[in-house]
Amino acid sequence: MTDAAATNIEAIGLGSKVDLLNLTRSELEAFVVEDLRQPRFRADQLWHWLWLRGARSFAEMTNLSKDLKARLDVRAGIVWPAVDVARTSSDGTIKLLLRLADGERIETVLIPMGEHYTQCLSTQVGCAMACSFCSTGELGFTRNMSMAEILGQILVGREHLAKAGLPTVRNLVFMGMGEPLLNLGELLRSLETLGSAEGISIASRRATVSSVGIPQALKVLGDSGLAVPAISLHAPTQELREKLMPKAARVPLDELLGCLDRYPLKPRERVTYEYIMLGGVNDSLAHARQLVKLLGQRRCKVNLIGYNPPPPSVSPAPPYRAPEPGVVLAFEDYLRSKRITTFIRRSMGQDIAAACGQLKLLAGPEEPGADRA
Structure with a gap:
């Protein structure tokens, strides 16, 4: 994660959470597979919701399980200006x-x-x-x-x-x-x-x-x-x-x-x-x-x-x-x-x-x- 990304996360009060909009495609995939222990295709779904559909919350992501949404709420955030x-x-x-x-x-x-x-x-x-x-x-x-x-x-x-x-x-x-x-x-x-x-x-x-x-x-x-x-x-x-x-x-x-x-x-x-x-x-x-x-x-x-x-x-x-x-x-x-x-x-x-x-x-x-x- 870059210094600017880390600074932004600290500023918005996410603490140890990851701002998903600060992750490139490869970084998002690594987060999904290594941190969340999810299959790789979940990164494709998240990317689609974040950048194509413009989702502001995990609740909007209808093809994700309740369990995964709950884990995302704990580990990550989506922060728009x-x-x-x-x-x-x-x-x-x-x-x-x-x-x-x-x-x-x-x-x-x-x-x-x-x-x-x-x-x-x-x-x-x-x-x-x-x-x-x-x-x-x-x-x-x-x-x-x-x-x-x-x-x-x-x-x-x-x-x-x-x-x-x-x-x-x-x-x-x-x-x-x-x-x-x-x-x-x-x-x-x-x-x-x-x-x-x-x-x-x-x-x-x-x-x-x-x-x-x-x-x-x-x-x-x-x-x-x-x-x-x-x-x-x-x-x-x-x-x-x-x-x-x-x-x-x-x-x-x-x-x-x-x-x-x-x-x-x-x-x-x-x-x-x-x-x-x-x-x-x-x-x-x-x-x-x-x-x-x-x-x-x-x-x-x-x-x-x-x-x-x-x-x-x-x-x-x-x-x-x-x-x-x-x-x-x-x-x-x-x-x-x-x-x-x-x-x-x-x-x-x-x-x-x-x-x-x-x-x-x-x-x-x-x-x-x-x-x-």
């Missing part, structure tokens, strides 16, 4: 403020994408990176999240959507609170668990891990084959990146890009570079030319993201301003003219502080779209 507040944006985006078992809180976002939802997952309580344009960084870092807490966001999200009669989650982006690669062990366990056909069943090609870029961890992620990274670049030069993302920029751009050039990709895969456009700071055609010089020969695509200022109630004088729409289009056109695949990512959920860079545990009932659980 609790929904403190749910907010719905005018564009259909849903943000859930979740309370973890030890009282810490995080946010997850459900983004409508036609016939399904994409869910933005948090991996840490707070964030240690302190990027100058990101509200989450102002919170500082509290702790890493366990696999149960990371994947528990999906269980809660799917249940919320089902109760509302809405389509389910099909794609995942690890772009919520925290730097995923600074919680590498629990991230890998989560990615491994996602692909189980009898569980959450989201293939690796539908999961994207967003990171500021940590070479040693990127190598481990690449060797695992579990996900393709989206790199938070946000500047075309080392000097500008140091101003915008001083902690991330401790890794020189040359070193980071060299690591990504070696990242193992399948034939149709490319590394995504995320570029938040800050009005008057990094959005000129001169910056676009520098970005082409940086990425032009690389196997990549670029996502342009307009800066999302925090709500006035949080920051009356935000440090940056959003770029002008015409400037964004000109930037995109220039990159495309140089044969760099480029997309402008539509910002969704701005009116409920759910857009990129806005997650900051806003819980006040006065906020638009708030619905306390």
